Amino acid sequence: MFKQRWLALASSLLLLVGLTGIILGWMYLENNSTRMNFPHQPLLQVESAEEPKQEYDVIVAGTDPEGVAAAVSAARNGLSVLLVDGRDREILGGLMTIGWLNSLDLNYSPEQPLFGKHNFLNKGIFQEWYDQIEGTSFDVNTAANVFYRMVKGEPNIDVLMKVQSMEPIVTSGGAAAAVEGLRIADRSGKTFEVRAGAVIDATQDGDIAAMAGVPYTIGREDIGRAEDQMAVTLVFKMSGVTQEVWDSFGRIGDGTGIDKMSAWGFPKARDYVSSNPERVGIRALNVGRQNDDTVLINAMHIFGIDPLNPESVREAMEIGKKEAPLIVDYLRSTYKELASVQYAGVAEELYVRETRHIEGEYRLTAADVLDNRDFWDAIAYGSYAVDIQRINHLDRGAIVMAPQQYGVPFRSLVPLKVDNLLVVGRAASFDSIPHGSARVIPLGMATGEAAGAAAKLAQEKGMTFRELSASRDAIQELQSRLAEQGMDLAWAKFPVPEYAKHKHYKGLMAAVSMSLAFGGEFNEAFDLDGASNAERFANSMAMVKTVHADYFTGNPYAALEGLDEPSKLPLTLEQLAYTVCLTAGVNADRNGALSELTARGWLSAETVQSVVDPSRLTNGEVFSLVRDVVKNYAGAAYE
Structure with missing residues (x-):
C-alpha cells in the first residue's frame, strides 16, 4: 500500500513538473517571439467641440500623451475638462502619433518578473494605454485611437482641436499672479475667454507657463551653457519590412537586437556622412515597427535649431526631408538586410527633446537622480537612464547615469510666481541633467495623471496648488487617491549601487x-x-x-x-x-x-x-x- 501511494505521489509530481515545464517553455517562446499579427487600424476621427463652454473646472493645454493623461485623470475625479490642441493636429497623441516617436523610452521597475509582462513604474493611465497597444513600439494609428477612446470614454471632457492661439488669462495681486483660464482663438479665428479653476500646461515647451510669467531656463542654461540644447530629430519611415526582413535584423551579429515590435543597434549607421555634416547626422538606430510592413526610425540629429522659433523649425523640417532619403540609401547599401526596403516619408512634426525648464517649488537635481532619492511628496517615479543626446556635430552625447528609481516631487509641477497652474511633462521643474531621464513620455504621463487628481483635491480643500504642495496631509491624501485610481507609488527593493x-x-x-x-x-x-x-x-x-x-x-x-x-x-x-x-x-x-x-x-x-x-x-x-x-x-x- 505504501509503495502504491509513493508511486502515485511520484507520478503526480512528475506530471506537475512536466506541466510546469510546458507552461514555462510556452511563456518563454511567447515572450521571445518576433511574429507580429496585429491589424492595421484606420484612424478614428476626433470630434471637436463647436465652441467651448464659458467655464470648466480644468483646462488642459496640449494634446500630447501627458495632456491626455491629465484630462482623463481630472475627468475621472469628477471635474469638467476642456482639452485644447494648439498645434493644428487632427488626432491625439502629439509626439507619439504625429511626431512618429513610436519606440517607447520605458520606466522599468527595479523589480522585474522572470517571465511575463514588463513591470513598469507608476502604472496608472500609462499602463492602461500601454496594455492596448502592441508593445515596446507601436503602430501610431493604434496609439492615437487608444488615446481617443480613453478621452471619448469620459463624458466630462470637451475636446477643442486646431485652435489658432491660446494664451493664459492672468490676474495679478497678492503673493503671486493667478491663471484664471485661457483666451482661445478657434480654427475660424473666433475668440473665447474660457474660465477655469485650474489650468494644466501639458504643452511640450511650457508655453502657457512662459506666457503667464513663470520663470524658466532654456536648454543647459542652468550649467552655464544657455546656447546648448539637445538636437532635434525628424523621424522617417521605411516600407517593405516583412516578417522575413524583420527576423533578419536579429541575425546581423553586431549588437543589433529585436523583439516583436522594436529593433535597436545597426551601429554602422554612425559612419554615415551627411550632405551637411555641421547641421545633420545620425546615431545608431531605434526602429519601431508598425502593422503594415513599415518601420519608423528615430536616429537623425539636426543641430543648430531653436524649437521656439517657427522659422527655425521649418528649416529643420527642410533639412530633415532632404537628408532622410539619403540616409535610407546609405542604410540599404550598408546592410544587406535592408537592401529591399524603401524610403516612405517623414513625420509631420519634429521630435524636440529640450527647450524650457520651468522654475518650480522644487527643482529636480542630478544629485536626486544619482542618489535614487525618494521624496515625501513623490507623485511619480523615474528610472530611465539620463540620456543627453548630441548638442552639435562635434559632440557625441552621453549617458550620464543609470538610476534604479527616483521620485518626482509634486512641488516640481508647481511653478513659481503663478497660481492655479501646474506644468507636466518635459517642461516641468527639472534641472537640465536629470531632465535627460525625466523627459520621457511614460513619466510625463504619470505627472499628468497626478496633476488631474490634484486639481480635484485642491478644489475640495479650497487650496492653491502652492498651498497643497506645502501640506504633508494633503499630499498624503493625493498619493492615496492616485493609488486608488491605479497608480503604483511603492518604492521598489534594490541594492545600493x-x-x-x-x-x-x-x-x-x-x-x-x-x-x-x-x-x-x-x-x-x-x-x-x-x-x-x-x-x-x-x-x-x-x-x-x-x-x-x-x-x-x-x-x-x-x-x-x-x-x-x-x-x-x-x-x-x-x-x-x-x-x-x-x-x-x-x-x-x-x-x-x-x-x-x-x-x-x-x-x-x-x-x-x-x-x-x-x-x-x-x-x-x-x-x-x-x-x-x-x-x-x-x-x-x-x-
Whole structure:
C-alpha cells in the first residue's frame, strides 16, 4: 500500500513538473517571439467641440500623451475638462502619433518578473494605454485611437482641436499672479475667454507657463551653457519590412537586437556622412515597427535649431526631408538586410527633446537622480537612464547615469510666481541633467495623471496648488487617491549601487551635477579609483568655470604650460591646486598653490588628508577636492 501511494505521489509530481515545464517553455517562446499579427487600424476621427463652454473646472493645454493623461485623470475625479490642441493636429497623441516617436523610452521597475509582462513604474493611465497597444513600439494609428477612446470614454471632457492661439488669462495681486483660464482663438479665428479653476500646461515647451510669467531656463542654461540644447530629430519611415526582413535584423551579429515590435543597434549607421555634416547626422538606430510592413526610425540629429522659433523649425523640417532619403540609401547599401526596403516619408512634426525648464517649488537635481532619492511628496517615479543626446556635430552625447528609481516631487509641477497652474511633462521643474531621464513620455504621463487628481483635491480643500504642495496631509491624501485610481507609488527593493558606497561618493555627486563625470549605461564609467591626469583636470576646471562663471574667471589651460604631454602625466595634488588657482584668478605659483588654497579655506584638511598618494590622484579624490573648492569658494553645495 505504501509503495502504491509513493508511486502515485511520484507520478503526480512528475506530471506537475512536466506541466510546469510546458507552461514555462510556452511563456518563454511567447515572450521571445518576433511574429507580429496585429491589424492595421484606420484612424478614428476626433470630434471637436463647436465652441467651448464659458467655464470648466480644468483646462488642459496640449494634446500630447501627458495632456491626455491629465484630462482623463481630472475627468475621472469628477471635474469638467476642456482639452485644447494648439498645434493644428487632427488626432491625439502629439509626439507619439504625429511626431512618429513610436519606440517607447520605458520606466522599468527595479523589480522585474522572470517571465511575463514588463513591470513598469507608476502604472496608472500609462499602463492602461500601454496594455492596448502592441508593445515596446507601436503602430501610431493604434496609439492615437487608444488615446481617443480613453478621452471619448469620459463624458466630462470637451475636446477643442486646431485652435489658432491660446494664451493664459492672468490676474495679478497678492503673493503671486493667478491663471484664471485661457483666451482661445478657434480654427475660424473666433475668440473665447474660457474660465477655469485650474489650468494644466501639458504643452511640450511650457508655453502657457512662459506666457503667464513663470520663470524658466532654456536648454543647459542652468550649467552655464544657455546656447546648448539637445538636437532635434525628424523621424522617417521605411516600407517593405516583412516578417522575413524583420527576423533578419536579429541575425546581423553586431549588437543589433529585436523583439516583436522594436529593433535597436545597426551601429554602422554612425559612419554615415551627411550632405551637411555641421547641421545633420545620425546615431545608431531605434526602429519601431508598425502593422503594415513599415518601420519608423528615430536616429537623425539636426543641430543648430531653436524649437521656439517657427522659422527655425521649418528649416529643420527642410533639412530633415532632404537628408532622410539619403540616409535610407546609405542604410540599404550598408546592410544587406535592408537592401529591399524603401524610403516612405517623414513625420509631420519634429521630435524636440529640450527647450524650457520651468522654475518650480522644487527643482529636480542630478544629485536626486544619482542618489535614487525618494521624496515625501513623490507623485511619480523615474528610472530611465539620463540620456543627453548630441548638442552639435562635434559632440557625441552621453549617458550620464543609470538610476534604479527616483521620485518626482509634486512641488516640481508647481511653478513659481503663478497660481492655479501646474506644468507636466518635459517642461516641468527639472534641472537640465536629470531632465535627460525625466523627459520621457511614460513619466510625463504619470505627472499628468497626478496633476488631474490634484486639481480635484485642491478644489475640495479650497487650496492653491502652492498651498497643497506645502501640506504633508494633503499630499498624503493625493498619493492615496492616485493609488486608488491605479497608480503604483511603492518604492521598489534594490541594492545600493556600488558607487554610492565609495568614500568619494559626495565628490561624485558634485562632479555629476557639474557635468564632469559620466557613468554610462551601467554606471561602469565613473571609474572613481582610476588615475586622473593633468590635461583631464584642466578640462574639468574649464567646465567648472562654465558652470560658475562669476567665480572662475581665469584660464585653466595656463596650468599646462611647460608640461610635456599633459594627457599622460599623472595629476598631482600640487598641479590640481595650481590649476584651481589659475582658474579662479588667484596669483600663485605651482609650488605654493596648495598652501594658498588651504589658507583660504577652499580645501578642507579632511579632504586633503583623504588623498592616498599626492603624486597620483584618483578621479574620486579629484571630485572630492573640486567639491570642496566649489562649496567653500563659490558657495554651491551639491548634496
